[in-house]
Structure formats: C-alpha cells, structure tokens
Amino acid sequence: MVGWEAIAGMFGKNAGTEDLEAFYPVRPECKADIPKTRFRPRAGKTLSARRWHAAFSEDGHLDIAKVLRRIQRGGIHPSIKGLVWEFLLGCFDPNSSFEDRNQLRQQRSGKFITTPIITDDGQPIEDGGWHVTSAVADKKVAQWMLSLHQIGLDVVRTDRALTFYENETNQAKLWDVLAIYSWVDDDIGYVQGMNDICSPMVILLENEADAFWCFERAMRKLRENFRCSTNSIGVQSQLSTLSQVIRTVDPKLHQHLEDLDGGEYLFAFRMLMVLFRREFSFIDALYLWEVMWAMEYNPNIFSSYELPSTASDSNSAQTFDQKLLKQYGKFERINVKNGHTDKNSALAVYLAASVLESKNKVILKEAKGLDDVVKIMGDITGNLDAKKACKEALKIQNKYLKKAKKS
Template sequence: MRLLACCYNDPEMQIDPDTVYPIRPDCRLDAPKTRFKPRAGLTLSPKRWKLLHNEEGVLDIAGVIKRVQRGGIHPTIKGEVWEFLLGCYDPKSTTEQRNQLRQQRRLEYEKLKTKCREMDTTVGSGRVITMPVITEDGQPIADPNADGGARPSSVGSEQQTTGAPLPKEVIQWKLTLHQIGLDVNRTDRVLVYYESQENLARLWDILSVYSWVDKDIGYCQGMSDLCSPISIILEHEADAFWCFERLMHRVVQSFGATCLLDGSKKAISTFWNKGARSSRSWTQCTFGSFKTLQLMWSMEYNPNLFSMLESDTGTSKATTMDESVLRQCGKFERKNLQADKKDEEIPLSVFVVASVLEARNKKLLGEAKGLDDVVKILNEITGSLDAKKACREALQIHEKYLNTVKA
C-alpha cells in the first residue's frame, strides 16, 4: 500500500493518484478524478530532489522552494519534502545528523507510546476504541459485549493493579479516545489503505499519543483529516507522528494562539468543525487538498523554521534580513520580511480563503441564504480547486494588504 517503487524508474512519467493512493472500487464514481502531471524543469522530481543535496546531504532549500512553488512535488518523494517544509529537519543538516535526530525522535515516540499504553492498553494493540471507556469522574465504563461486563483490555496497568484513582489529566485523555476512534473510522474511507485494521489503528495511535503530548489542545475533530495523508505517506509511524506534530505547531500558530491564551478549546473545536463541514475534499480528495497546503507551506517557508520550532518560541521569523535569508524564503514570507511585518502577521491561509470567496462572490451573494447554502456552494470546489491560481490570487490580496497597512 506504500508508494509504488516502480514510480522511481521514470520520474517524469504521468502518475495517476488512483494507482499511488488506490480508491475503493465502489467509491470511484463519486471520488473527484485528478491526475498528477509532472512538468519537466518545474516539478520537484526524485532526480532533482537528489541533486539538490550535496555530498554531505545538506539541502539547497531555495531550489526546493522554487520547484514546489512552480510545479509541485512528485508523489514518490512527497513525505521527505513535507518533513523539511514543516520544519522537521534543518536544511543545513547533513545526512548523518538527520539520521541521528530521526533515531532520537523514534526512541522518544516509543517512550511516549509506552506511557500511553500504560494508561490504556488499547494503544499499540492494533485496535481502535469507538465507545467511551471512562466516566467523567474516572470510573471505567462496562463493555456490554465483554464477559461480566468488564473492559479489561482498555484499563491502564496502574489502575488495574492498584485501584488508585486516576489523575485528572489521565481522565481527560481517556475521555477523548473514543472520539478519536469515531473520527478515524470516518477518515478517507474511499481509500483502499483504510480497509486494513492495522492502518486504522496506526492513525488512531498517532492521534491518541499526540492528544496526550499536547494537553492544551488534546484532540479536536478534524485532526484526523490532517494526520491521515502524513500517516499514509511516511512509512515509519514515529516519523509520521513528528511530522504531524510540526504541522499542528503551524496550525495552532496560525489559528489557535488567541484561543489557547483564553483557554478556549471550544473555539478551536469550532474551527475544526467548520473546516470539516466546508469541504467534502477531506473525505474524498484529501491529497488534492494537500496539494494546496504544501504549496502554502512552501510560500510561507522560512529557513529558520527548524531552529525556531526546536527552541519552542512559537515563531519562524528570521533574525536577519540579509539576502541569503530572503532567497531561501517562500514568496509570502519574503514579502512579510521585506515589509518588516513581524507583529500581528496574518497567515497565508486567510488570504487563500479570501481569494476563493472573492472568486465566488457573486454566487454567494446571489444564492446563499444561510450557512448551509454557503457550505453547498463551497463544496462545489471539491476536486477542482486550482491551487496555483488560488495562491497566486492570495498573494495579490496580500500585496494590497501590505500596501494598505504601509499607507
């Protein structure tokens, strides 16, 4: 079910996503049909990706950003490139340094997963929880399908052996597990990949561990849609976890900072729910949506992203304005740095949404009588959104915004 190895033989060949990410036969008529068409000299191909590393493995990130912005990423190297775009690795690092960091992260993930397994033995078992396992006061909920009504498979080892009351944070975490399971069972079900219980459990494990690690956010509906493509593309579960963790840094930085300061998890949940409602692409064309997201990541890229995330400052701003830094930035980030927009910066995603709404302005104003009509009109975008056009128009709106602020 992983990316087809044969795709590497001819990096400039036309690739059908249905071959790389097979769709269930009963869903093929409803799923949007898109075709990846590499363009020689524009697309970041496996061959070009290799050439952009020097002998020590140091990456020419400026060359990567240029290719991604112009022609996208070849499906066979998507996961590797996403790791850099999301700040998992420093482009100035060598292959040996990245291998060491990767191994450290894998060990760290295993420790986190082991801790979660101690609290609930379903983690790492290949199963998915879809029913509540605990009450709000920490009492186990009986499983009507189990002998004697007990639910021994999901009882934490500490509580099972000592009978001690659970800490508040553990109760809160266990209360989210069944919601994660319900969402996982609804995520990208058109893909053959998720006909496997093992793959469903892998996605559930990643999200369950993340909800324990980031206690401020925990789990909100919609996270499974963001995590799914990462889980599919990155072969090692730990690598997928850390890539998703970096993506969540970006999402929270863009949308959730105020909500976190206010302690309002409900506001973030509302954001996720609206996002899930407003596009059928999360259930039928997730990878098409990520074409837009990866283009946005490249346009917002800053060469200091890795170091800033490692120091946990919550920002990816460059500390200098020299030409070498600007050259390695994406188009959007470069404009912000040149305009010296360090405070109250608006993320590119806001301008992309504005460009989409502007393009459908007449239809929205003429036909929409409520939120349901808005959702219906926006659903028509599914599978047909031109990522480059949307981002190009977003940059134009961003330019107008900067000029207005300057004036």
C-alpha cells in the first residue's frame, strides 16, 4: 500500500511509469512484454484525491458535474480510481448522502436481509420471490456448474503479468465475482472476455461485494456484447452501426473495406467486445474506460428502486435546462441535444471509428485483402493514445450526426 504522503508527492509532479507501477506492479519477467504506458496523472487536469474529497458536501452529496469535467480532462489518480468508478458506473447516486450509501453498501454486502424468508416456526416462505421449483433450480444449477470450469480456466490466464494475481487469494476473488455474476445473470451467464472487464474492479476495490457491484453495473452497459446465438454475435448491432458511421464520414474507406469483403467490420469485434482491453496497456485501458464512462455519464443511470428512502430524487422530473445538461458527460450531452438515443451508438463505436480513421491511409494503400486489414488493426495493440482516441471519437460523432441530420 502506498502512503498518502507518497501519493501527494507523486501528484505534485507528472508521475512517471515507475510511480504508476507502485499501484499496478508488474512481474519482473513480464516487463519487457508490457506495452508502453502513455497515461500520466497531471496536476491541474487529473482528478486527485484532494479534489475528489472536496467535491462532496458536508452530508455526502457529490458535485458530479465538477468531477466529470476533471475526469474528461485527465482521468483519475490511481489512489481513488475504484471509489470514483462506483459513481461513474451508477453504483451510487451523486444525490445520495454518506448515510444512504452506507445503508446501500450494507444491503449489497448481505449483512442484513429485510425480507423474511422463514415463518416464526421455521417454515420457508414460498412467495416473495424466494421459492424456486426444483426443476428450474436443477436446470439453472447444471448450467451454472458448467460455466464454473470455464471461469476457472480464464481466471488463471487473466492479467498474468501483474503481481496482484500471483496471490491465489486474489485469483479466488476474481473467480468469486465471476461465478456469482454467472448465477445472477442466468440469461447470458458467463462468457469469455468478461474476466477482462472484471479484473480491474477486483484490483481496484478491496471489498469483494463492492467489486461485484461495480462489475455488475459495468455489465449493464456491456452485457449485450456477450450475447451470442447460432445466428448472431453480441456486438453485431454495434458493428452494423460502425459500418454506418464509416460509410457516412468516410465513404471511400468504407467502399474499400466493402471491396475487400470486410463490410461487416468483423475485424473490430474484439475492440468492442472487451472495450479495447487488448489494444491498450493495462493502465491506459483503465484511463480509457474512466474517460469513456465520464463522457457517457447520464444522471439517470442510477436505478431509484435501490436507493434508501431518505435519498433525494431531484432528477425525477426531467427538464433539459443548462444546469441539468452539465450533469451529462460530453458524449451523452451531444446525444441529448440531438435527440439521438440509439443504444448501439455507444462511444466505443466512435472510438473504433477513430482507430480506423487513424489507419485510413495505410488501409487504402496497403490492404489488398481482409487479412491485411486484420494485420494493420492488430499492429495498433499497445500503441494507441487513449486521450487522442477519445478526442477524435467526439469529432467523428459530431461529423456523423451533422451528416445524418442533413440526409
């Protein structure tokens, strides 16, 4: 654990890679294989622990607009990433108080149950959602048990370069979170790649229940990526939107990809599936995610049914005045202003478009077949600049919405 004095010292300067490795240490034998990290916490831009604590009122209400602005400028300092992610992903409502969140955390940790599940004489109560028929239970248990083997195989392969996972207790923590999620989401269950999404939450949040709920909230955004059938893949709708975006903003590139039989954009499958985890270093991927989540932030992300009754419900009546718009991230604000509500037009789609655009000339000049496109896209792994990619993504979003409006 890094002391607060050391953290303050790091933050007073432009922290280097060595300082960041104090938070995410890499196994010595893996250092040569780790992609170069571009993210650096920068004073005056990155959300620091001091500014984070200053954004709360005395009773715990968070000035989310102020926090979003700072994250969009320079990400989050490693010392507070997990705490901030819980708000970005909607685990907690900024309008709740410290007490509200303590109550909710206790409920989510299973420290107490408010609904009775047995009668006074010890008999099980078979209503209220607790009773499950044995036939359904058997089928669900069998499906769940099958997924546990795959989870075990994937856990030992996850972020192996980090010393964090040399500890079997930490591997077990990742296994626990994925196993519980697989049980809870019996519609999709566990799919390979979810481990890449879950791992940072387990690393950033010491409490296992907090890590689970952070992951569960992230999966509300991403779970459809993992829905697969014999006829379709989970990200197919996003790939279709990506095709539409490139066709609109860069018809020449789109036509070239069509000619190479790449018009379905399957080469971008992995980018969208696991949110660019493989295209960036571990540290840069975390930075990319938090900037994305800040840009996509919607004040309605928090489900009010989970909120203790004492909490505020100030967003119940929506009027898109300037004060309310400030509570949206940059990306979502543009969508709201344009009345654009397509759920498949996530920021990740525009990020994939920005990556393609950055390789426009190379693809047009060198790609003679689809394998060439795959190779060109593969070569970007570890070489992307997250901040630049987000900036370009917003430009493409603006350009696309303007052209789409005209047509």
